[in-house]
Amino acid sequence: MKLRSPSTILVTGGSGFIGANFIRYLLGETGQQEHGFAGRVINLDALTYAGNPENLRDIAESAGDRYRFVHGDITDAALLEKLFSEEAIDTVVHFAAESHVDRSIHGPQAFVNTNVMGTFALLEAARKAWIDANGTVRDGVLFHHVSTDEVFGSLGATGYFTETTPYDPRSPYSASKASSDHLVRAYHHTYGLPITLTNCSNNYGPYQFPEKLIPVMILNIKDGKPLPVYGDGKNIRDWLYVEDHNRAVWTVMQGGDTGESYNIGGDNEWENITLVETLCDIVAEELDRDPAETRKLITFVKDRPGHDRRYAIDCSRLKNELGWSQTVDFAQGLRKTVKWYLEHMEWVDGVRTGAYREWVEKNYTAR
Numbered sequence: 001m002k003l004r005s006p007s008t009i010l011v012t013g014g015s016g017f018i019g020a021n022f023i024r025y026l027l028g029e030t031g032q033q034e035h036g037f038a039g040r041v042i043n044l045d046a047l048t049y050a051g052n053p054e055n056l057r058d059i060a061e062s063a064g065d066r067y068r069f070v071h072g073d074i075t076d077a078a079l080l081e082k083l084f085s086e087e088a089i090d091t092v093v094h095f096a097a098e099s100h101v102d103r104s105i106h107g108p109q110a111f112v113n114t115n116v117m118g119t120f121a122l123l124e125a126a127r128k129a130w131i132d133a134n135g136t137v138r139d140g141v142l143f144h145h146v147s148t149d150e151v152f153g154s155l156g157a158t159g160y161f162t163e164t165t166p167y168d169p170r171s172p173y174s175a176s177k178a179s180s181d182h183l184v185r186a187y188h189h190t191y192g193l194p195i196t197l198t199n200c201s202n203n204y205g206p207y208q209f210p211e212k213l214i215p216v217m218i219l220n221i222k223d224g225k226p227l228p229v230y231g232d233g234k235n236i237r238d239w240l241y242v243e244d245h246n247r248a249v250w251t252v253m254q255g256g257d258t259g260e261s262y263n264i265g266g267d268n269e270w271e272n273i274t275l276v277e278t279l280c281d282i283v284a285e286e287l288d289r290d291p292a293e294t295r296k297l298i299t300f301v302k303d304r305p306g307h308d309r310r311y312a313i314d315c316s317r318l319k320n321e322l323g324w325s326q327t328v329d330f331a332q333g334l335r336k337t338v339k340w341y342l343e344h345m346e347w348v349d350g351v352r353t354g355a356y357r358e359w360v361e362k363n364y365t366a367r
């Protein structure tokens with residue numbers, strides 16, 4: 001199989017949780033060549049509440065010419081056109097999104113703007129830059145779209161999402177991601193835009209914004225605050241360490257069939273309540289506290305409206321066709337993640353107190 005070899009990659013949303021980990025994966029902790037990528041990364045990020053330049057400060061300092069940060073919005077067509085003309089972008093990997101289901105329930109507009117209109121603007125920019133008036137597509141280009149298992153809806157006690165499971169999104173977040181997936185496929189079928197697509201299960205690991213389940217629980221346990229478990233706590237998620245997700249994305253970008261989508265998952269289903277209890281035990285051990293006391297913090301609260309019951313991914317296509325598999329065992333990954341948060345309280349405080357936001361507003365709003 002001939003692998004693609006991207007040279008200038010436009011990463012959208014590279015200052016968020018998964019995007020920052022992806023750029024770290026490509027450029028390495030010291031900004032040196034990693035995983036066979038010798039090219040350049042352009043990170044386009046609007047620095048919403050979830051985007052944080054601090055996530056890549058060391059990379060920005062060490063990677064030199066190989067890394068450029070552009071503060072901007074993916075809905076800004078003029079900016080995208082300028083970027084495609086300034087830089088020899090041959091690959092887009094599109095992470096930028098509004099990503100939190102609870103926020104989509106309270107404020108769906110931003111989800112439609114970024115996830116639907118933003119994806120549309122990016123597709124248009126790529127089409128104009130890469131496909132000429134005769135419909136000839138430039139050699140070696142690829143638009144990779146990063147999506148979620150939530151587009152498939154909610155499972156009962158059995159079954160798995162495969163690449164052919166019909167879409168059935170149930171929250172404004174998943175509906176907006178589903179719309180973006182459809183647009184990406186439409187640009188392939190209609191205009192011949194070379195695309196690949198991945199749908200991944202729940203990620204965890206360093207730099208995840210403390211609004212998602214795992215960091216919320218780690219930090220509340222540390223602070224002795226109530227641990228809000230929605231509904232009966234028996235909803236099931238399939239957890240994957242963020243670096244395994246990013247290795248899968250990179251694998252598909254290099255070797256995935258054009259026009260195709262691949263499911264990515266952890267083969268690792270957990271009821272929320274069991275996961276929270278496990279986190280209580282790990283944090284207690286790390287902080288030398290009594291696990292029975294940390295478990296007493298668990299508080300069942302009102303359920304999320306339309307709360308999907310179970311997600312479970314069949315990722316055998318990715319395993320069989322492209323040779324990917326998970327490498328991080330859940331017990332080890334959780335331990336590593338707990339330690340990362342406990343050792344990065346400066347980052348946590350910067351995010352929670354709004355100190356990073358103030359810095360971003362001072363340094364970036366004028367641009």
Ligand code: NAD
Nearest residue numbers: 013015016017018046047048050051073074096097099203
């Ligand atoms: P995140 O919320 O941590 O980061 C999103 C990033 O996108 C931030 O840096 C933010 O500033 C940026 N952004 C938002 N709106 C923008 C805009 N209009 N223009 C430019 N940048 C903008 O999200 P994440 O958890 O890292 O998720 C990344 C992608 O992966 C998303 O597309 C999400 O749907 C998908 N995904 C996430 C998970 C998960 O468990 N977190 C699982 C599967 C798929």
Ligand code: TDX
Nearest residue numbers: 099100101148201202211212213216228229230235272
């Ligand atoms: O405080 C909480 N209490 C709680 O019980 C939070 C924040 C969540 N939950 C539950 C809701 C879910 O069943 O935990 C589960 C995980 O919740 P989230 O971390 O909000 O993730 P989820 O809604 O499953 O969506 C995530 O995975 C798929 C990401 O946020 C999405 O971006 C991704 O597409």
